[in-house]
Amino acid sequence: MKAISYARYGGPEVLEYGEVREPRVGPDSVLVRVRAAAVNPVDWKCREGYLDAVLEPVFPVVPGWDVSGVVVRPGAAVTEFRAGDEVIGYVREDFLSRGTLAEYVAAPVRTLARKPRNLSFEEAAGLPLVGLTAYQVLYKALAVKRGETVLVHAAAGGVGSIAVQLGRYLGARVIGTASERNHDFVRGLGGEPVTYGEGLAERVRGLAPEGVDAVFDTVGGDALRTSANLLAPEGRLASITDDDVVEYGGRYCFVRPDAEDLLRLSELAEQGVVSVHVSETFPLERAADAYRRNQEGRTRGKIVVTVAGDDGPPG
Structure with a gap:
């Protein structure tokens, strides 16, 4: 599958667009077809090694924790979601490797909630973190x-x-x-x-x-x-x-994945309480430019990376 990845710490220049290994779906995870992934300052701080003391990298690292997309296949123990469900997620694990700037991500159920029906995939991707x-x-x-x-x-x-x-x-x-x-x-x-x-x-x-x-x-x-x-x-x-x-x-305070909190946010978005302002979007292959823009530090709302490709699951 196509993804953005980096094999060493550094600036945006270490980001590469190309093929990476397909994600394996554990019993408590679902395979998500990524439609959009938001860019956050913590992503480039991880990429530059600032969180090395708490998050071990498993290179090559696919960056990104925010996602919106469609469930392709649930894991064996998953009852919360079915194929075809639209979801959002703050897909953070305790190490750096399997991020969301890819065509597919294997997301633990504890990181997901249903996507707000009134938000686009781009807007929804900007909500979780x-x-x-x-x-x-x-x-x-x-x-x-x-x-x-x-x-x-x-x-x-x-x-x-x-x-x-x-x-x-x-x-x-x-x-x-x-x-x-x-x-x-x-x-x-x-x-x-x-x-x-x-x-x-x-x-x-x-x-x-x-x-x-x-x-x-x-x-x-x-x-x-x-x-x-x-x-x-x-x-x-x-x-x-x-x-x-x-x-x-x-x-x-350091944000943590919480499916119940994320579902509540999805509900508040559907009620019109919370909206997400997307200032700019970039295609997956230009994710490095999205991070350069984010590092300027003057973004209004969110910068989002969109993902396009075939609709068939990997493998």
Whole structure:
């Protein structure tokens, strides 16, 4: 089957398009015909070796954790899905090897949920990782309540844009940092935009003089330090990028696959609560260009790779 893969750590230049071995389907997995796969910053961080201490690579590595597609064949123990079912998945395992930037992926059932019927395959592919991240931070780590004020960093990005929508659904007031060119986009999601950078603390205090009840940090560094000083008494702080958050009494969060959470996100998408903005798509053979664009760090919403090919299963 055709896929993107890399045989060593490095930049986008190590990515190759070509034939790789066909995936084996275990008893608790299903074979998914990939229709689209989203690009995430964690993908290139893995490719460059930044997560080597926690995720062992089995080269050649097919990158990608997000997927939308169609079930081709369920494993022997699988009762949750049948051939022909449309699914989405955050297909992350505890090692790097069998990713989603391929014509087919063998996905453990614990990583999958049914695809939202109202989203295209491209939109649906952009939901799992960012949606689960936003959901698990807001609902679990921060336990946001109705009437609270939440500060979301990088509110126009993949995670941030979903966090704004979920925060509003929870009944919170959401303030979101974004460049001025993305202020209207953030307003359209239901957030109150503020420009990031120098003077951020003063701008946020102008909107929330008593402080904010919760901060969702997706940036780290200076933004994290500033955020710690913007909390109201009993305020909560969580970061997905900077483990120094624990020094400020906050929580470091790493998203995990959860079929129940993912199904809930699919339901919220069908209810119109959550939408996915796809800024750009690339064909599979140009995935390296998609990662180059993602590494520029100014993406509004999601970048998605589309997969085309014959409809027959491998083997």
